[in-house]
Every structure is written in C-alpha cells, then in structure tokens.
Amino acid sequence: MQLPDSLQPWSQWLEWFAPDHLPLFADLLGRLNPLLGPLRGRQQGGVPEPDGLGDLQRRGPYERLLSSEWLLAEEVPDEFLRRAAVGEHMFLAPQYRAREANRLMVVLFDAGPLQLGAARLVHLALLILLARRAAEAGAELRWGILQREPALYELGAASNLKQLLNARTYEAVSEQHGQAWRDWMAEQPQTVGECWLVGQRLPEAVPACCTHRAHVQRSLDGQSLLFELRAGGTRQVKLPMPDERQALQLLKGRFEGEAAEAPVINAQVPRVALTLPPVISGAGNYVALRLLDQPGMAVIKLPSPNQKKPLSVRTQLWSSYQHALAVTFLSRELGAVLSSEEALAFWNIPGLAPVKKPSREQLLLPPGTATFLPAAWLRNPNAERVYLLDSQGRLAYWESDRAKALDRSKPRQTHELASGVLGLARVDQFTLAYVRNAGGRLFAQSAAADEARTESYALSVAEGVSQVLFAGNSLWRRHFGGCALLTSKSGNESWQVITPKTVPVIKEYIDLASGWKAIGLLLDVGKDQPSLLLVNAGQRAIGLYSNGQQKLLFTTSDVISRYSFCPMSGLLAVLTSSRELLVYHVASGDLRLQVTCDKEPEHTKEGGDA
Template identity: 30%
Template structure:
C-alpha cells in the first residue's frame, strides 16, 4: 500500500487497514503525535573503564602528545611555547565505553465504561504512536489493561490491536486494580516510561511518567485529549472520523472492508435537500450542505470503485449564519454587521470584515439560503472572493495577504443572471442596455472585461464547458429567452430548444460525448422523477427514479451529474453517458430507495 509521506512512520499498522480507513486514522495520528513527543530517558554517560585510544584532547601527559606537536617543537620552539600557554596542544586520549540502560515503554489502557465508544479510537492511535516511538528510541513496548493487573503484553501487531479494541468491560478501575498494577510496575525497570491512558477523575498509579486523559464534552462532537508529561499538561480538541468509519475501526480494525460500493454515513451527516451539490473544478469531488450549516466533501473517482471512502466534514461556523458555500467546502457567514470567511486558504484564512450596507450587498432572506460563492487565490494578486447576492449583484472582497488586515469590497456588476468559475477565470452574464452581455475576470487582471454581447433579454444564462478557451464566441451557453424557450449556442452553432412547462433546466452540454453531437439541455421534468437530455431534434432519458429528486447538479467540464433523492436523502454521482454510479451515499438509518 502506498501511503502519503507524512504517514510513512506508522506504515506497519496503517498497512493492515483497508485503504479507505487509512485517512481518518492517519489524521488522528498526525494531530496527536506532537503531544506525545519523544521518549524521556537518561542520556548516555561515560564509563570509568577506557576502551582504547581513540580520542583527542587538549590536556594530558606529554608522553601522549601527538607527533605533530613534537614536530612544532623542533621547527618553531616559540610557537610551541605559545600553544602550550594557550592550551592548544593536542594529546591522544582514551575513548570511554558508552553504556545505555535497557529502556521500556509501558502503556496501560482503561477499558471501562468511561472509555467506551469514540475514546477507544484515541486509545488505538496512542497505542500506535507509543509503539512506534519506542521502536525509534531502541526501547521495547509493553502494554496492559488497567482493569486486569498482571503480566504485560509485549506484542504490538494487528492481533494486539484487536485485543485492545475487544477489551471492553463495564467495570471501573478500583483501588484493588491500582494496587495490583503498582506491584507489577515495581518490578519494571526504574527508567521505564509509564503511560496511564484513561478518563478524567480516575485514580493515579504510583509510577507514572505521562498520562493521557480522554473526555467526551457534553456539547461538542469532538473529543478532548489532555496529555500530561513532566508536570506540563497540553490539551487538544480532536475531530473524529465519520460514524461509519469509526464503527469499522473499533469493531474490526484490520478486517473492515465493505463488499458494496455504496457509502453509509451517520444520520447527522445527512445531505440537505435545500441546496444543490457543488462540483469542484474538474468534477473530481462534490460538496453538499448539511441541514445544520456544515458541509460534506466527497471524493469522486474516475471509475466505479469498491470500498468506502469517508467524506471530509466541515462543521457550521461558530459565528454568523452561512450565506455562501464554495466548491471546496469553504463558507461565508454573516451577522447583522460582520462577515466571516471560514476554512479558506491564502489571504482569506480566518478573515473577517464589516458587512457592506444593503444598497451594496443583499443577503438572502431567511436562514438556510445560500448564495453562489467563488474563490480565487494567487501569490501575486492575493485572494478574491466573489458572491452573487440575492438581487443579482456580483460583489467581490479582495485581500493582499494574511499579514494585511485590510479587506477591499467592491460591486463588480449588477443585473447578473448567470455566473460560473473555470480555473482562473470567472465568467458571468448580465443584463445591460436591453442586451445580454457576457463578461469575464481573469485572475491578475485589474478589472473585468466585456467579452461578448447578444441582443435580447435573458432571465437566466447557463454556461457549458468553457475550458481554457479565451475566445468568448467559442463558449457554450444557454440563455432563457422565454418562459419555456432556451437559446443554445457555441461558435457558429445556434438553436432553440423548447422545454415543458414546470420543468427545471439543470445545465447545457451535448447529446453525445462528441463535438459533432447537437447541443442539449439537461432537464428535470415537472414530476421530478426523470432527467433527460433535450436538443433541438433529439430527446434522451438519462435517469428515472421512483422517489422524487430534490436537487440535481451538472459539471459541464466532466459531464458528471449529481442528484439527491427526497425522503431518503441519498446522494448519487455518475456520468451522463454511463449508467454505472461513481458514488452512492446512504445516510445511516434511512431505508434504501429503488
């Protein structure tokens, strides 16, 4: 198994896991490793018994003075006297024999009721970290369960890890168990590094060099881990893997593969039906909102895969209400007078600024509504965040760097009826002087430029695959010119497509994966149970479902589309021209849909 370089030190344990469980456990290892640190111990000291001549010193008897110094005495007596006065003469010296005491790391785990459930995952991570740390320092690793005093276990392989996970009990550690371990530890080397891993409020052993306390806060989904070494306590709020991965790690760490391609996630991670999923640039991942204001970020492979890949979860921001979500899960939140930029990298990392006045920026009505949000970040121009507000204003916040607290706000365009980002380019359509005008902004440009104008008003404009083309006339677009009539165009190609009353247009593409195929709209029918490609002369059903479809999204660059079913909240991703699902997510506790 090929692991990321940062996880290579623990490959002996991570390679035992299914590939989809490596990432969640690896993240815990990376977060905990700085708190664990290196083994403490007595440094090597010199023995009184010389092992032979193998060193050079600036002091010593003259019979041990180096031959080169005798040569200086013969050739330059004055220089020899100066060196002797300055203690610069060199003498051969005995090489001391270095001895190290045998060292051992002992870890004792609490398997009682306070440590059942998610705290066991932290115990698993600490088991791996301490075992690897002992190997690096040439020490042995031994472990035991606090509830069962007795001989220590010397193995640290997969069976040992499974025994640790299976050592669950309803008994708490009492004085009898502590006395038993105190007697056992009295026979262990005095230089042993002894770790006690339990919950808060537990009794302390007589011999203990470090303690890891694992606690589940009442109002937080994270675990609080406190590690105390040498009188100093360090605390960490640790994010947990998704519930499905956590259960598989705890029950069957090395045998937790899924036969089905479908991913089951916890009920609290249910995708929201109010917001359409968002594809990343290139369609290699998809982000969907959660009902609580957080988001889920799923990787999408190029082919139908087997096994489970856990989503990356983003919790709702601590400040403000979410009004915008980007293609990578970053969010914009606001209150009555402030704006916060959450989970952004670059210049907008942890940035906040005043909320613009209503005449410049209109937030969505009610809670839960999201505005189209786009992020551009370069080292040369800093960062820019574009948002299409509730009344069709395209606005922009810009910042130079994280070191510069100044944030500039400006209104880019008004009357915007469509916007899309591709690479380093943002393209939008606006109504101006009774015409539909296409404009674009390329990262690094001073201001937007007008790209293309066509007569007539459009109530909505969709963009197809723009790619890297800089010629606006080659862009694939679809414009709603009447309630049920759409104008499709690319280059010299142009046609009108009629849709049914009440149908929803999702995107614009081609009816087949070829340049000669006719332009087509991806349409969700009024019953919300059928998705079809509709061109000027052709119609082809792409998807039919028995449950209504709540949301559909098309990525025109990859021709992948994603939909969420009402009722079950299941999320699917597949290619327009291939019926094999690339991703199928089922929220836990929700019955399967046909």
C-alpha cells in the same frame, strides 16, 4: 411513447425500452424479421363453434325455420304442408368457425461464453420477434436456458428480458444439456407448434419437436455478427455491431434509462438538509452537502470505479452563530462565505480576512440559509478572489492578502464588479463567466482571480430572458465559451443557444416538452453541438435534449428535492426526499455514487474536520 411506423408491430414489447435504444432494435428487428419464414404447426382443431348466421338452406331443424314460413302456416296451411312434403321450406344456416388447437412456441437459448456480448442483444430481438409471431398465431410463447434445469418462462414484462440476460453462464452447451431438455419436453402434455434453439455449437441431442436452429456468431474480423437460421433450408444475414455504449446499457439490463450501477462500497454519511443543493468540485472529485444537525458540510470524495475501501466522508463545521451564504470548491478545498450580524467571514479560505458586512444597498444578502448564492473561488499564481452574486444581480468580490498588488495597509472591503447580472458559473479552473444586462441588452463576459477580464460579447435583447446556463470550457479565458438563454413560450421553456462559433447569432432555438425544464448546458466544442440537461415537472426523471431529440437518462424512486450541475466536470448531483444522493456523469452515462445520507449525528469539534 410514440413509435415510428416501422416499429409499430412490436410496440407492445418496445415500450419497455428507453427511446434512445429504439434505433438499435429497429435495425435488428428489420434485418431478422424477413428470415423467420412461415409459421409451422398452425393447424385447425377442436370442436367447431357457431359464429353468427351464414346462409339459407332447404334443410334444417324447424326451430331455425324462417318466420315467413310460419306465417304461411297460419294463412294457407295446405300450402305449408305441401312445401314441407316436397322440401321447399327455407331454414337459417349458422356460420361455424373452426377453433384453433392450443399451441405452444418454445425458444431455448444458449447463455454460455460463446454468446456473450452483442449476441445477447440478438437474443432479445429474436425473442421479441417470436413473441409477436406467437401472438398472431394465438399461441403461447415460452423460453428457457439450455444450460439450466429444464423450465420454461413467460415473456410478460421487461423483467423477463432482464432474467434472460442475467442467466449468462461460463458453461458451454453440452450433449447432456440437450438430452435433458429432450427427455423433459417429451413428458410435457401440451403440444408444441415450434421449437427454436438459439446459440452456437448447439448439441445434436435436442427435443424431438425442434423445428428451427438459429446460430449466432461473431465474424472472423470481429466487425459484425453472422445470423444463420436452419429450418427446412438455410438463410443467413450479417448484422452490424451495435453502438458500444447502448449495448453496454442493455446488457446490464438498463432498458428504461436507469443510471448505471454505482460502486458498492461501505458508507456512512451524516444526515443532510433537503433545502440546500449539493456542491460539486470543478475537477469532479468531491461533493459537499449541508449538514442537517450541525453547522457545516459533509464532504464526500467520489469513489473510483473499482474502489473497495469505505467511502471517504469528512465533516467540516463552522461556528453555530454564523450561517453560510455561499459554498464553493477550489480543487479539493472547500470554502464558504459566512455571515454574522456585523461581518462576513471566509471559512477555510486562507488569506481572506473578515470584512465589515456591506449595506443592503451595496449587497443584498439573505438573512437565513434558504439557498446558497452563486459563488466562485479562483486562484492563480498572482492573485486570489472570491466572487459572489447577490439576489439583486450585483456581482461582488473579495481579494486575498496573497494578492501582490493588494495594499495591506488599507482595510479589507467588498468590491462591486458588475450590476444587472443574470447569472454566473465557474467554467474553467481559472475562470468564471457571467451575463449582465446593460441598456436592455445582454452581454457575456468572464473574469479571473486578477484584473484580467475578456471583452463583452453581445448576445440578445434582455427583455423576456429570465435565466442563463453556461457551458464549461477553456474558451472562456480569452473568448466566448457558449451559453443558453431562457424565455417562456406558451407556458413551456424555450431556450436560445449561442455557441462560440455563432456568437452573437443564435445557434439554435429549443422548445422543451411540457413539464420539462433545463438545468444544465453541455457543449461539444469540436462539433459545436449543444445539449440541454433536463428535469421533469414531477422531479423524478432526468433527461437530455440533443440533436433535436429528447431522451431519458435516469429516474429516481423518490422525488428530487435539490440538484446541482457542474459545467466544468459534467457531473450532476441530485438529492432525493429520502436523503439519497446520486452523482451522475452525463457524458459517460455512469452513476459515480449512490448513497443514503442518514447517519445519526455524533459530537464533533467546531471549526475543522471531524
């Protein structure tokens, strides 16, 4: 990770943190560092050690006599003796370096209730500052917790910082705690150069070697932190309150961009296939996965933040002679387009009767279940439709018997809406959006459950564009809601982002770093600010590109086999090679669900819930 010049002195420790945490530490380190003052207890000691040659001198042992003097002894021995008698010989003088005595720097933290919240971040920043201070002095840094039994710990990895955060307690520091540390430190054989006490309302009984007292407390108005250092004199600085979201991540020990902890609940999810992506409901309440051992889906209701009851999991099956072309949600209802040899059936979609399977010229449908085709199930008070995009860019739909304008005397059939379609997505409760190629140019359009369609919005030339990502919002009902178009540039992905306020002008060109690809588009409509959701080439990391910078959201222990992003709900669902499902809400940074889908199959009845 490339750090700015201002943070280079602490690069050894800041590499433990995700890039988006660096501004917070840059502020804290920059404000606290000038207060520390000169190092105390740095004295020379030990036996001097040779450190090369320093000078010439007229006295010394003859093993260090200059070689030219020995030549004189061979050629003119009388002169050699004369010089020896009057002290004129020249000797090499070694340079000595005084060895610094072994010193120990100790930091004792108050982990009680008066230091909860943002004050703990000041503890982290101060520990990093003192780690560099000790390294520059050739000293050893050790830290401890005042409320615990006396013991000192190293700072060699991010886990040590997390250990400091996890030491929080609801017990305030007492005089007994101070006395226990005073007695324990007095028994230690190693010399202490500096001893720091950090907290609030620190005890009077402290180790005799204590040299610094750092008081951290919230201001009266609660809008800032006051840091006061007492070491000979008194120095103070006011620290701004950190960003709430970043502070929460750090206080929970999520330094490296890991996802937030998911609710811990009992769960038994059947084994699922690793070849098909998860399906997410538009409202963000459900996720469905293709079962591995049975023809059907496992439907998981996402838990609430404080849920204690077991995870709600339904197993819904279809007939074994059918395979799913597409699976989609309408609210909490899960539906699918199923294919058999001669017909297409609409599973769990009331009102849509089976239709004759269209010819390959009309709709090219895969023979197996290698992937799900893009689809959308829409309903309004007057009509209901299922849209499906085939592998050749043909967008088709089927109407429900509930449609008021449908002539029920006519046979059900497949309707073609558009051709040359590059991609589609459901972007609103009543709307889908798609981009099509017409005459070498790309046009964006939306459709609903009835005949209502928006006008076409010209985007760009079609040449070189291979993929489209859609932003989810209600603007698509009557207008253009935003999308991103993919081109390639020197082997890396390059995206053209078009927002509602800029159409048809390109809002932003985004060139991604090598090995990263975009899988979703988020758009803050009010600020007209787009962001790209990313996955790395190793399929183990999820990132976000926003405001010209890329940050890491979370990493996975195993390779991500399949993923899905829902532009309506902002949920990302990833399925790893170990059949672990993670559902992540991008905007809030919360991990909604983390569960392993590996339960052995049980006998269930076909055609419904199990």
